[in-house]
Amino acid sequence: IWWLDPELTYGNAKPFVFTQGHSVCNRSFFPCFDTPAVKCTYSATVKAPAGIQVLMSATQSSYLEEEGVYQFYMEYPVPAYLVALVAGDLIHADIGPRSRVWAEPCLLPTAISKLSGIVERWLTAAESLYGPYIWGRYDIVFLPPSFPIVAMENPCLTFIISSILESDEFLIIDVIHEVAHSWFGNAVTNATWEEMWLSEGLATYAQRRITTETYGAAFTCLETAFRLDALHRQMKLLGEDNPVSKLQVKLEPGVNPSNLMNLFTYEKGYCFVYYLSQLCGDPRHFDSFLRAYIEKYKFTSVVAQDLLDSFLNFFPELKEQCVESKAGLEFERWLNATGPPLAEPDLSQGSSLTRPVETLFKLWTTEPLDSVAAASSVDLTKWRTFQTVLFLDRLLDGSPLPHEVIKKLSECYSSQLDSMNAEIRIRWLQIVVRNDYYPDLYKVRRFLENQMSRMYTIPLYEDLCTGTLKSFALEIFYQTQNQLHPNLRKTIQQILSQGLNPLPAIDTTAVTTDTPAMVIEDKVSEATNGAISLRDVNVSA
Numbered sequence: 395i396w397w398l399d400p401e402l403t404y405g406n407a408k409p410f411v412f413t414q415g416h417s418v419c420n421r422s423f424f425p426c427f428d429t430p431a432v433k434c435t436y437s438a439t440v441k442a443p444a445g446i447q448v449l450m451s452a453t454q455s456s457y458l459e460e461e462g463v464y465q466f467y468m469e470y471p472v473p474a475y476l477v478a479l480v481a482g483d484l485i486h487a488d489i490g491p492r493s494r495v496w497a498e499p500c501l502l503p504t505a506i507s508k509l510s511g512i513v514e515r516w517l518t519a520a521e522s523l524y525g526p527y528i529w530g531r532y533d534i535v536f537l538p539p540s541f542p543i544v545a546m547e548n549p550c551l552t553f554i555i556s557s558i559l560e561s562d563e564f565l566i567i568d569v570i571h572e573v574a575h576s577w578f579g580n581a582v583t584n585a586t587w588e589e590m591w592l593s594e595g596l597a598t599y600a601q602r603r604i605t606t607e608t609y610g611a612a613f614t615c616l617e618t619a620f621r622l623d624a625l626h627r628q629m630k631l632l633g634e635d636n637p638v639s640k641l642q643v644k645l646e647p648g649v650n651p652s653n654l655m656n657l658f659t660y661e662k663g664y665c666f667v668y669y670l671s672q673l674c675g676d677p678r679h680f681d682s683f684l685r686a687y688i689e690k691y692k693f694t695s696v697v698a699q700d701l702l703d704s705f706l707n708f709f710p711e712l713k714e715q716c717v718e719s720k721a722g723l724e725f726e727r728w729l730n731a732t733g734p735p736l737a738e739p740d741l742s743q744g745s746s747l748t749r750p751v752e753t754l755f756k757l758w759t760t761e762p763l764d765s766v767a768a769a770s771s772v773d774l775t776k777w778r779t780f781q782t783v784l785f786l787d788r789l790l791d792g793s794p795l796p797h798e799v800i801k802k803l804s805e806c807y808s809s810q811l812d813s814m815n816a817e818i819r820i821r822w823l824q825i826v827v828r829n830d831y832y833p834d835l836y837k838v839r840r841f842l843e844n845q846m847s848r849m850y851t852i853p854l855y856e857d858l859c860t861g862t863l864k865s866f867a868l869e870i871f872y873q874t875q876n877q878l879h880p881n882l883r884k885t886i887q888q889i890l891s892q893g894l895n896p897l898p899a900i901d902t903t904a905v906t907t908d909t910p911a912m913v914i915e916d917k918v919s920e921a922t923n924g925a926i927s928l929r930d931v932n933v934s935a
Contacts, residue, residue: 395423396540402846402879403482403538404556405498408446410482412537412553415475416546417587417651426474431585431695433471440464440479447484449496451476451548453530468549470528471693473583478548480535490514492527496535497556504559505536509569516573519607524577524600525685528692532576534569539847540879544568547575547597557847561815563779566609567601567617574600577688585695587651591641592698595663600684602664603677613778615744620784622738625661627791632656634733641666642698642729665735666728670705673717683708698729747778751785759792763799770806779817786821793828800829808834816841820850827857835866842870848882855889864890 398410413423421428440448441463449455452466468477486496489510497505513532521527529549536556545568546553552572558565578600579593606614629639637643639658645651671680687704702725706713718725723736741748750772757769774782789795789803803825811822823841826834838854845851858867868890875883 396542396879396881398482398538398540398879401877402540403498405483405500408483410480410538412480412482412541413478414542414546414553415477415548417475417655420474420477423477423479426477428474430473430475430583430587433473433583433693433695435471436468436477438464438466438479440466440481442481445483446481447496448479448481449484449533449535449551450480451478451551453550470549472549472580473695476547476549476580478546478551478553480537480551480553484535486533490517492517492530493532493534496533498536498538501536501556501559505534508559508562508565509534512566513569513573515608516570516604519604520573520577520600523603523607523681523684525688527576528581529576532573539845540882542848542881544849545572547572547579549576549580555847555849557816557845557850561779561817563617564815564817567605570604571597571601574598574604577684581688581692583695585697586645587654588643588645589641589698590651590654590659591663591666592696592701594659595641595667596684598660598664599667599671603681611743612747613744613780615741616747616778616780616784618739619741619744619748620780620787621657621661623784623787625657626734627787628657629734636732639732639734640730662735665738668739669723669728669737673712674709679709747781748784750777751781751788755785755788758789758799758803759795763796763802766802766806770802774807774810775814779815782814782818783821786818786825789825790821790828793825795825795829797829800825800831804831804834808837812837816845816850820853823854824857827854827861827863830862835863839866839870843874846877846879846882848885851878851882852885852889855886859889859892 395413396411398412400406400408400410403410413420415423418428420426436452438450438452440450441461442448444462448464450464450466450468451472452468454467454469456465457463458465483498484496485499485502486494487502487506487510488494489506490513493513495502495505495509513534517527517532531550532552533550534552534554536554536559539555539557541553541555544555544558552569554565554568554572558568574597575593578596582592584590584592602614602618605617632639638654638656639662641658641663643654645654671677674680674683683705686708687701690704691700702718706718728736754769754772757765774785777785794800795803808822811818819841823834823838825831826838838858842851842854855867855871858864871886871890875886878886
């Protein structure tokens with residue numbers, strides 16, 4: 395349960411509270427069987443002061459104004475982690491026939507402009523693939539930047555961090571992913587956290603089927619390439635033999651299941667589901683199977699064998715071919731082998747969007763650097779966000795770069811990137827930090843002075859503390875700590891206090907002149923010397 399003082403909200407007017415139940419946190423909210431194997435309906439009575447709007451993940455609600463009492467009822471059985479509450483200075487607007495958006499008053503116009511009309515389009519596309527949407531309403535509430543993850547699929551009421559509003563393509567993907575959870579995760583749930591891929595891998599597959607239907611195959615392939623790049627980056631950090639890279643990961647006693655939330659759960663799970671779809675020959679045949687799977691198991695919890703048995707029973711010809719035992723691609727190996735996916739999807743339909751990224755990256759990283767003229771003629775403002783972040787991520791992977799390269803990159807692109815969204819800017823600033831490029835350090839300071847979100851602060855502090863800029867990081871933190879949630883403040887303090895090699899003092903006055911203006915962090919922050927940071931593991935629930 396996260397209690398926020400008014401200063402930690404956008405409006406700075408009223409206090410705010412929200413809950414985050416995933417994976418096993420709701421046992422601190424109410425007495426429950428806090429396991430996804432157990433589902434039940436629930437009702438709740440909530441009393442709140444006048445002027446505070448209360449919402450819950452429920453199908454029915456009412457409000458007695460004279461008593462200040464809200465009543466909620468969820469008529470369908472859900473696991474404990476999907477019971478959610480939020481209360482604060484929230485107002486709403488309808489954005490479709492069964493959807494409304496809730497946000498603080500100062501954010502509502504932006505939320506409306508980004509989502510009006512299109513959420514119904516996504517719901518309709520999902521229904522055409524996987525059957526009726528069973529939860530009645532699909533509402534969205536935007537939470538302050540203290541929200542610890544990007545998004546959470548609470549039934550009837552998706553929670554999303556407000557910080558993502560400025561990044562249109564990320565907003566699209568995050569909301570569609572949560573829409574997909576309405577079928578995969580909420581209606582049919584993994585019975586154990588050791589098989590979280592049953593929710594996340596299937597939801598990621600469904601998300602990409604929905605984006606293909608609504609935005610085309612090229613866009614879907616671009617987003618997939620970006621995520622698979624991140625998966626391989628995470629694998630380099632964790633090692634191919636790490637047991638957390640299994641789909642059926644073993645939960646040791648006392649381990650928080652949230653520590654197992656990683657890109658393998660999503661992307662390796664997705665690759666297995668995609669492989670199953672390819673065995674059918676036509677993704678529409680696989681859609682038909684998934685509709686039958688949802689109909690059979692909705693409002694229950696399942697294990698992997700339920701899914702795989704249903705798959706083979708639905709396609710008896712595949713069962714006769716013993717596809718589950720195909721050499722090198724055995725279902726058992728998919729589930730229990732460490733390392734990368736056994737097979738990855740064909741992304742050639744996205745080449746019109748990924749090829750320009752590969753070409754530009756090669757121009758900047760092939761020695762001698764004699765193609766600057768050609769590279770500088772590329773206008774990144776014309777690119778899609780996922781193209782730009784894919785390009786910047788690959789530059790990050792290659793950092794530190796030769797000084798001449800980073801200098802020319804800044805000359806060509808720094809001013810263009812300044813006007814882009816935070817997902818793009820943070821990557822450029824990480825390049826600046828990893829290359830000790832002092833002329834642009836003032837932009838790092840300005841960015842951190844205006845960010846209160848975990849996903850946009852932790853990666854930069856990790857990079858600053860890995861290199862020679864720790865004193866610069868300390869100075870910024872001491873100036874901005876009061877605007878950070880105590881949990882985030884504590885995490886940054888742990889990063890700043892890690893026992894790194896003694897760092898030389900630097901003259902920060904020379905580099906800080908300003909101009910006007912996936913609970914994986916515990917694991918990852920232990921390895922800040924690695925070539926990865928939290929940007930690679932920021933995932934929706």
